[in-house]
Amino acid sequence: MTLKPIICPSLLSSDFSFLARDANYMLDCGADWLHMDVMDGHFVPNLTIGAPVIKSLRKHTTGHLDCHLMVTNPELMIDDFKVAGANSITFHIEATEPRGITQQVIDKIKSSGMKCAISVKPKTPISDIQPYLNQMDFVLIMTVEPGFGGQSFMKDQMEKVRVLRQSHPNLNIQVDGGLDPKTIQDAAEAGANVIVAGSSLFNPNQNPKDTIQLFKDVINKNIPNWSVQSK
Numbered sequence: 434m435t436l437k438p439i440i441c442p443s444l445l446s447s448d449f450s451f452l453a454r455d456a457n458y459m460l461d462c463g464a465d466w467l468h469m470d471v472m473d474g475h476f477v478p479n480l481t482i483g484a485p486v487i488k489s490l491r492k493h494t495t496g497h498l499d500c501h502l503m504v505t506n507p508e509l510m511i512d513d514f515k516v517a518g519a520n521s522i523t524f525h526i527e528a529t530e531p532r533g534i535t536q537q538v539i540d541k542i543k544s545s546g547m548k549c550a551i552s553v554k555p556k557t558p559i560s561d562i563q564p565y566l567n568q569m570d571f572v573l574i575m576t577v578e579p580g581f582g583g584q585s586f587m588k589d590q591m592e593k594v595r596v597l598r599q600s601h602p603n604l605n606i607q608v609d610g611g612l613d614p615k616t617i618q619d620a621a622e623a624g625a626n627v628i629v630a631g632s633s634l635f636n637p638n639q640n641p642k643d644t645i646q647l648f649k650d651v652i653n654k655n656i657p658n659w660s661v662q663s664k
């Protein structure tokens with residue numbers, strides 16, 4: 434598989450009252466996926482959207498709806514998100530491993546036909562997700578504590594990305610939190626090719642088209658170095 438940049442605007446930073454307009458604007462600006470932050474008020478201290486919103490948005494866009502479930506019981510939502518029109522589901526290992534249901538959740542997502550990804554919070558080591566990596570369409574390394582947009586990029590999380598990139602040269606590695614024109618170099622250098630960005634792409638002082646292109650250019654420039662590293 435050849436890796437390419439995949440840029441995912443986080444619609445958490447959009448104007449929810451104009452969700453479809455903002456989603457399609459980002460696609461027009463060159464975005465690849467639309468990142469949907471699903472928060473249940475328990476797993477993280479914030480409450481956002483659920484399957485009904487995905488269902489409404491699906492009627493107005495053909496974009497890839499990349500649904501990041503920051504929820505305590507992801508297993509209860511998979512069927513509803515599939516019916517609503519989600520394209521990929523990312524769940525958190527911290528929500529499933531203590532209950533011994535990680536494999537069950539993966540099987541459920543994959544049998545639904547959606548892409549499947551697993552995520553780790555900043556304090557969770559990647560050894561926790563190691564046993565499941567060969568089943569993943571991509572992995573998400575959180576670069577902020579999940580829950581809110583507008584936080585600072587945690588550069589120390591790049592060590593996880595570096596280690597994963599060395600062991601998995603063909604894996605899509607997503608990073609989420611604090612990605613902007615200044616931090617993209619650290620993420621791309623470490624080996625991330627799937628970029629979630631909210632505040633920087635919805636910043637009224639920056640043209641999202643330019644920022645998306647910049648993200649892609651920086652990643653493309655770094656991709657040849659990853660294969661050198663991994664030989």
Ligand SMILES: O=C(CO)[C@H](O)[C@H](O)COP(=O)(O)O
Pocket residue numbers: 443445446468470577578579580581582583584609610611612629630631632633
């Ligand atoms: O998952 C998230 C928060 O849990 C957001 O997607 C993430 O923080 C992106 O927003 P920003 O680019 O503003 O940091």
